[in-house]
Amino acid sequence: MVCEQPVRVLGQVRRFPDSTVSGFVRHQAMYVLHYAPDNASLIIRLALEELGAPYRTALVDRRVGDQRSPAFLEKNPNGLIPALETPDGVLFETGAALLWLCDRHGGLAPVPHSSARGDFLKWLFFCSNTLHANLRGLFYPQYFVGPDHAAQKCLTAQLQDNLIHDFGIIDKCLPETPDVDALDLYVAACLRWAQIYGPEDRNWADLAKWPRLLARILRLEARPSVAALVKAEGLGARPFTRPHRPTPPEGSAQ
Numbered sequence: 001m002v003c004e005q006p007v008r009v010l011g012q013v014r015r016f017p018d019s020t021v022s023g024f025v026r027h028q029a030m031y032v033l034h035y036a037p038d039n040a041s042l043i044i045r046l047a048l049e050e051l052g053a054p055y056r057t058a059l060v061d062r063r064v065g066d067q068r069s070p071a072f073l074e075k076n077p078n079g080l081i082p083a084l085e086t087p088d089g090v091l092f093e094t095g096a097a098l099l100w101l102c103d104r105h106g107g108l109a110p111v112p113h114s115s116a117r118g119d120f121l122k123w124l125f126f127c128s129n130t131l132h133a134n135l136r137g138l139f140y141p142q143y144f145v146g147p148d149h150a151a152q153k154c155l156t157a158q159l160q161d162n163l164i165h166d167f168g169i170i171d172k173c174l175p176e177t178p179d180v181d182a183l184d185l186y187v188a189a190c191l192r193w194a195q196i197y198g199p200e201d202r203n204w205a206d207l208a209k210w211p212r213l214l215a216r217i218l219r220l221e222a223r224p225s226v227a228a229l230v231k232a233e234g235l236g237a238r239p240f241t242r243p244h245r246p247t248p249p250e251g252s253a254q
C-alpha cells in the first residue's frame, strides 16, 4: 500500500510515501478513523495522537444517519462509530481498536507478557462491556426497552445507579500508572459524556465523588493529544473536567 496523502500527527504534517504492509507495520501505515465529533471515536483519536500514529479522519455525518449507510455498514456491520481502517482490515468496537493500537505501537498499555498486563486487561474489558455499555443504555434507552417512556425512565434511573457504582469501583481500584495509559482515555471520555448527555438531571455525575479519577483526567487534560482533539472536534478548553456540548467544525455529535 502506498500512501501519498499528507497526514496529521500531533499537529504537524508529515508524509508517509512508502507505507508497506504485509501483516505487520514495516513502515508506518496510515490509518483512517471513521469518526463523529464527541463520539466513541474520540478515544481512538486520543490513542492515535498519544502513540504518534499517522492517521486521517473520515467524518460519519450523523445528521443524515451516515452510520447506517451501506458504505459505512461495510466497515462496521453494527452501524456504530468508530471504525478504524488498518492494514489488517477494519477494526470496530472501541476497546478492541484501542488494545490493537496499544499492542501494535507499543504504548499506553503494559506489554503482553508483563506482570501488569492482567490488571490492565480486566479494567479495559470492564470499561468496554460494563461502563460504556451502561452509558449506551442511558443515552439510547429506546434501543433497550423500546418507545415506552415509563420503561425508559425506569431503565435510565437504574443505569444511573449502576454507573455511580461503576465509576466508584474504578476510582477505588484502577491501578496507579506513572503516565497516561489507555484506560485514562476510555474513562475520561465516559466521564465527559456522563456529565453532558442523557437525562436532564446529571448531578449524579459529580466528579468530586471520584477524586482519583479527577486527578487522572486532569493529568490527561494537559496533554497535547487532548489539545489536538479539542481543536478537531470543538470540545472546549477543559473537555473532561468542565465539559460542555461540542461545537465541531464539521459534523455533529448526535
Ligand SMILES: N[C@@H](CCC(=O)N[C@@H](CS)C(=O)NCC(=O)O)C(=O)O
Binding pocket: 038, 039, 040, 041, 067, 079, 080, 081, 082, 092, 093, 094, 095, 128, 132, 136, 140
Ligand atoms: N460497543 C461500541 C459502542 C459504540 C457506540 O455506542 N457508538 C455510538 C456513538 S458514541 C454510535 O455509533 N451511535 C450511533 C447509533 O447508535 O446509531 C463500541 O465500543 O465501539
